[in-house]
Each structure stands twice: as C-alpha cells, then as structure tokens.
Amino acid sequence: MDINEIRKQFPVLDQQVYGKPLVYLDNAATTQKPLCVIERERDYYLHENCNIHRGVHYLSQMATEAYENARKTVARFINAPESHEIVFTRGTTESLNLLATSLGMLFFDGYRASIPSGCDDHGLSASPSGDASSVGRNDSIKILITAMEHHSNLVPWQQMVQRHGGELLVVPMDDNGVLDIQAYEELLKQRPQIVTMAHVSNTLATVNPIKEMIRLAHQYGALAVVDGAQSMAHLPIDVQDLDCDFFVFSGHKMYAPMGIGGLYGKTEWLEKMPPYQFGGEMVDTVSFEKTTFNKLPFKFEAGTPNVGAALGLETAINFIESFDRQEVAKHEDALLAAAIEGLSKIDGIRFIGQAPERSGLVSFIIDGIHPYDLGTIIDKMGVAVRTGHHCAEPVMTRFGIPGTVRASFAMYNTMEEVEVLVKAVTRASNMLR
Amino acid sequence: MTIKEIQQGIIDDFSMFDDWMDRYAMLIEMGKECPIIDEQYRNDQYLINGCQSRVWLHAELKDGKVYYTADSDAVITKGIINLLIKVFSGQTPEDILSADLSFLDEIGLKEHLSPTRSNGLLSMLKQMLLYAEAFAASTK
Numbered sequence: 001m002d003i004n005e006i007r008k009q010f011p012v013l014d015q016q017v018y019g020k021p022l023v024y025l026d027n028a029a030t031t032q033k034p035l036c037v038i039e040r041e042r043d044y045y046l047h048e049n050c051n052i053h054r055g056v057h058y059l060s061q062m063a064t065e066a067y068e069n070a071r072k073t074v075a076r077f078i079n080a081p082e083s084h085e086i087v088f089t090r091g092t093t094e095s096l097n098l099l100a101t102s103l104g105m106l107f108f109d110g111y112r113a114s115i116p117s118g119c120d121d122h123g124l125s126a127s128p129s130g131d132a133s134s135v136g137r138n139d140s141i142k143i144l145i146t147a148m149e150h151h152s153n154l155v156p157w158q159q160m161v162q163r164h165g166g167e168l169l170v171v172p173m174d175d176n177g178v179l180d181i182q183a184y185e186e187l188l189k190q191r192p193q194i195v196t197m198a199h200v201s202n203t204l205a206t207v208n209p210i211k212e213m214i215r216l217a218h219q220y221g222a223l224a225v226v227d228g229a230q231s232m233a234h235l236p237i238d239v240q241d242l243d244c245d246f247f248v249f250s251g252h253k254m255y256a257p258m259g260i261g262g263l264y265g266k267t268e269w270l271e272k273m274p275p276y277q278f279g280g281e282m283v284d285t286v287s288f289e290k291t292t293f294n295k296l297p298f299k300f301e302a303g304t305p306n307v308g309a310a311l312g313l314e315t316a317i318n319f320i321e322s323f324d325r326q327e328v329a330k331h332e333d334a335l336l337a338a339a340i341e342g343l344s345k346i347d348g349i350r351f352i353g354q355a356p357e358r359s360g361l362v363s364f365i366i367d368g369i370h371p372y373d374l375g376t377i378i379d380k381m382g383v384a385v386r387t388g389h390h391c392a393e394p395v396m397t398r399f400g401i402p403g404t405v406r407a408s409f410a411m412y413n414t415m416e417e418v419e420v421l422v423k424a425v426t427r428a429s430n431m432l433r
Numbered sequence: 434m435t436i437k438e439i440q441q442g443i444i445d446d447f448s449m450f451d452d453w454m455d456r457y458a459m460l461i462e463m464g465k466e467c468p469i470i471d472e473q474y475r476n477d478q479y480l481i482n483g484c485q486s487r488v489w490l491h492a493e494l495k496d497g498k499v500y501y502t503a504d505s506d507a508v509i510t511k512g513i514i515n516l517l518i519k520v521f522s523g524q525t526p527e528d529i530l531s532a533d534l535s536f537l538d539e540i541g542l543k544e545h546l547s548p549t550r551s552n553g554l555l556s557m558l559k560q561m562l563l564y565a566e567a568f569a570a571s572t573k
Contacts, residue, residue: 373508
C-alpha cells in the first residue's frame with residue numbers, strides 16, 4: 001500500500017492553506033473524493049445523463065441499468081441478500097428519517113392493519129395488556145437508543161415518540177465511552193419495539209459490540225437498526241452476519257460524492273413499511289381516488305434520484321475494494337495509535353472516549369483550553385480538525401464539557417501528518433495557556 | 434478618543450506583528466483582559482449562543498455614553514470581544530451606530546465575524562449595536 005500513490009488520487013489534498021501544507025484530519029465529517037469518483041460522476045453528466053426507469057430510449061435504458069448496477073454493488077459490498085433491499089437516499093440522516101417516519105406509521109398509526117397475517121409482531125404484543133390491538137396506545141411505544149448517538153440517530157426517533165406519544169430509552173455508557181451492556185439488557189426487558197445504535201461513535205470512536213446487541217434486541221423482540229455512517233469506510237460490513245434489520249450509511253464519508261447514501265432493510269420489513277415520501281417513480285397506478293405503490297425498493301425512492309452520485313458511490317466502493325482492506329485498516333489504526341501516543345505527552349490532555357476498541361478518530365480536550373480556540377490556532381497551521389459538540393450534545397453533557405477537538409483519519413493520511421497534528425496542538429496549547 | 438482614533442491605534446498595534454502567531458498571541462492577551470461581565474448578568478438572559486462558543490454581553494448608559502462588559506468561554510472569542518469593547522465602550526450611542534468597522538478587515542480578523550463561523554461574534558456585534566440603538570432611542 002503506497003500512500004503517496006493513493007494521495008495522487010486525491011488532488012484536493014495537495015494544496016496549501018495559510019501558506020502551510022493542508023493536513024486534512026476531518027474525515028469523519030466527510031472524506032475527500034478520489035479522481036476516479038470525480039471522473040465517474042463527470043462522465044455520467046458528459047455522456048450518460050438521463051432520467052431513469054421510465055424512458056424507452058437508449059440513454060434512459062443505459063442510465064437505468066447503470067443505476068441499478070450501482071445498487072447491486074452496494075448490496076454486494078455489505079452482503080445484502082437482495083439488491084431490492086438497498087434503498088438509495090441522500091445519506092444517513094435521510095435514511096434514519098425514513099425509518100423513524102415509516103416505522104412510526106407502521107407500528108403506531110394503524111398501518112398495522114396492512115401487515116400480512118402470520119408475521120412475527122416483533123414486540124408489538126409486549127404492550128402492557130399483552131393484546132396486539134392495543135398497539136397504537138401511547139404508553140406502549142418505546143424506542144431504545146444509546147447515550148452516544150449522533151443527533152441524526154436521536155432526533156428523528158425522539159420526534160417520532162413525541163408525535164405518537166411514547167418514550168425514548170437510553171443505554172448509558174461509562175467514563176471510557178463503553179456502553180453498559182447489562183443496562184442494555186435490562187432496558188430491553190421494557191420491550192422497546194426498536195433498538196437503534198451507532199456502529200462506531202462519531203465523537204468517541206467506540207466500536208460498539210453490535211452483533212451481540214442485535215442478537216439481544218431480537219431475543220427481546222425488538223427490531224435492530226445500525227447507524228453505519230462512521231464504520232462503512234473503515235470496517236467490513238456483513239448485514240447477514242450481523243443480522244440487523246436495518247443498516248444506514250452515507251456515501252460522502254466513504255470517498256463517494258455528497259448527496260447519496262443508503263438504507264438496507266430486510267425484505268419482510270421493507271415490504272410492510274409504508275412509503276413516507278410520495279410522487280413520481282414510487283407509484284404503481286394512480287387515479288384521483290387511489291394510488292398503489294411501486295415494488296421495492298422504488299416505493300421508497302420518490303422523485304428523480306441522484307443518479308450521478310449513485311454511480312460515484314459504486315466507483316468509491318470499487319476504489320475501496322481495490323486495496324487490501326485489512327492493510328488499510330492496519331494503516332489507519334497505526335495513525336490513530338501514533339496520534340494518541342503523541343498527544344498524550346501534552347500537559348492536561350484528556351481523551352474523550354477510551355474504549356478498548358476504537359476506530360478512525362481521536363477526540364480530546366486540554367485543561368483550561370476551549371476546543372474552539374485550539375481549533376482556530378491549529379487551523380492557522382494548516383491542520384483541519386473539527387471542534388465542537390460534533391452533533392452529539394448529550395455526549396458532551398455526559399462528560400461535562402463544551403466540546404472536543406476531533407482528529408479523524410482516512411487511508412490517505414500519513415504518519416508525517418500525525419506528527420504535524422501533535423506539534424500543532426502542542427504549540428497551540430502553549431500559546432493558549 | 435474618537436472611535437476612529439481608537440481603531441487606528443489597534444491597527445498600529447497589530448501591524449507591529451508580521452506573524453499571525455504573534456497577532457493571535459496578542460488577541461489571547463486581550464481576551465484575558467476583557468472587562469468581565471458582572472456575575473449577576475452572566476445568565477441566559479444575556480447569553481448569545483454560538484454553536485461553538487458562548488458569549489455573554491451587558492451594556493449600560495452612563496452620562497450619555499455606553500459601557501459594555503462581556504465574557505466568553507473561548508479566549509480568542511473573548512479577545513475579539515475586547516477589541517470591540519475597546520472601540521465602542523465610552524462612546525455615545527450615535528457614534529457607535531455610525532462607526533465604520535473596516536478596521537477588522539485591516540487587522541485580518543474579519544473571518545471571525547463571518548456568519549459561517551458560528552462563534553456567536555456576529556450576533557454579539559449586532560447585540561452591541563442593538564444596545565446602542567435602544568439607548569439612542571431612550572435619550573431622545
């Protein structure tokens with residue numbers, strides 16, 4: 001694995017900011033895009049652009065085929081059994097909103113009537129009366145999330161329980177940022193209908209034991225949703241091995257263009273779920289009186305999709321797979337370990353998130369120094385990190401801090417860049433004290 | 434001193450430094466010397482919430498002149514607040530409202546007052562001017 005060769009694929013990295021070489025360590029927010037991805041999207045608009053699925057003409061058929069092939073590539077990448085189980089969305093946030101809205105309707109708005117009989121009701125009978133007809137009664141709605149969720153995997157569910165009445169249950173974590181699995185199991189006994197969790201925390205870097213958590217969720221009759229926004233670029237994903245009911249991700253955090261992402265869902269659930277956006281493409285037949293909906297996955301893809309970005313996502317997946325993924329993971333882990341070792345020599349540094357298993361990023365604060373100040377100074381040294389609450393305010397509240405400084409890595413980062421980070425943070429903290 | 438004279442003084446101070454590090458070091462020093470808001474006003478009523486740093490601002494009118502005090506949890510933010518306080522405090526509301534703020538450009542700190550910075554500074558500047566406007570109206 002030749003990092004210099006890889007970096008040539010990412011022209012944006014080769015620039016100076018404030019007269020210093022750019023050190024881009026904000027990859028958890030978005031990764032840079034390799035030339036092949038940029039070219040693929042450009043190529044689509046140069047030679048293939050067309051609205052898909054309905055056209056009888058040549059270009060439309062080609063574009064449709066390319067788009068559906070991209071779906072197959074995503075399915076293969078995460079080992080989904082069927083490509084119709086992949087719904088293209090704008091990204092993780094949209095996928096989670098789709099889930100919270102649609103599952104909210106399915107479970108709590110009387111859409112239940114449309115569920116084919118004989119389906120396992122996944123905890124729905126766990127309402128206090130034990131009577132399935134009481135589903136929809138406000139006191140029976142419980143969604144279990146974890147204490148380390150990004151706002152995107154918190155607010156949609158919170159709004160859902162507020163809309164339907166109900167309760168958000170939260171799995172606590174310890175001071176290292178490790179979820180309390182015993183408490184998790186206790187909370188499952190309250191029979192939540194849905195459990196949703198980050199695969200990797202965007203603030204703490206914790207890799208959660210999702211396989212075990214999914215198994216437990218199922219044991220207590222709950223559906224399991226995994227937020228893979230921070231894991232897709234770094235860890236191999238096998239949705240069949242995990243046995244999650246839903247898995248969501250963003251393309252732009254895995255070298256693909258912005259504006260594309262996905263939702264994997266088990267067929268049996270996607271079939272039952274009502275669509276949440278309506279319009280063209282997602283319908284079967286329409287009259288003024290009645291509309292029937294298209295089959296999977298199209299019933300969840302209202303309107304013209306972002307075809308060019310979907311093709312870019314496919315290319316990004318091919319790009320990731322062109323490397324030995326274990327070797328890439330080893331390199332990224334080495335960067336993370338070096339950053340932690342270098343930074344730990346700084347007086348007063350406190351790492352936020354010290355789980356035994358971490359991936360992709362390091363979050364820290366330094367005694368008496370506001371993260372914003374630190375980020376502002378090291379920005380002037382060319383180092384791009386993120387400061388603030390990282391859209392996870394409850395995590396900050398949990399640790400009693402206003403925010404953290406977060407450095408996050410991608411395959412193209414180098415040991416030299418880690419050294420620049422450590423030097424910059426050291427110098428800035430001396431200035432700010 | 435007039436607002437213009439004070440601004441010129443600040444420009445002169447900053448122009449002594451070629452290196453941005455020295456300018457920021459000066460800003461950090463200014464942050465530490467900011468006239469701190471009285472504890473009784475350091476509450477939500479006087480809070481201007483930026484996404485990244487928080488700012489508290491208070492103003493009072495004495496003998497026809499406005500005096501500001503403030504605080505922030507981030508010291509660079511506080512340094513810039515102090516710059517603005519140095520320029521505005523002790524001036525009449527009318528002079529504050531008609532002041533030209535291009536000096537921030539000249540000392541290379543304008544980026545901190547960009548709406549995209551989410552540090553609360555732009556809202557704070559607006560709040561400073563609102564105070565001046567309110568005082569101007571009350572003395573008419």
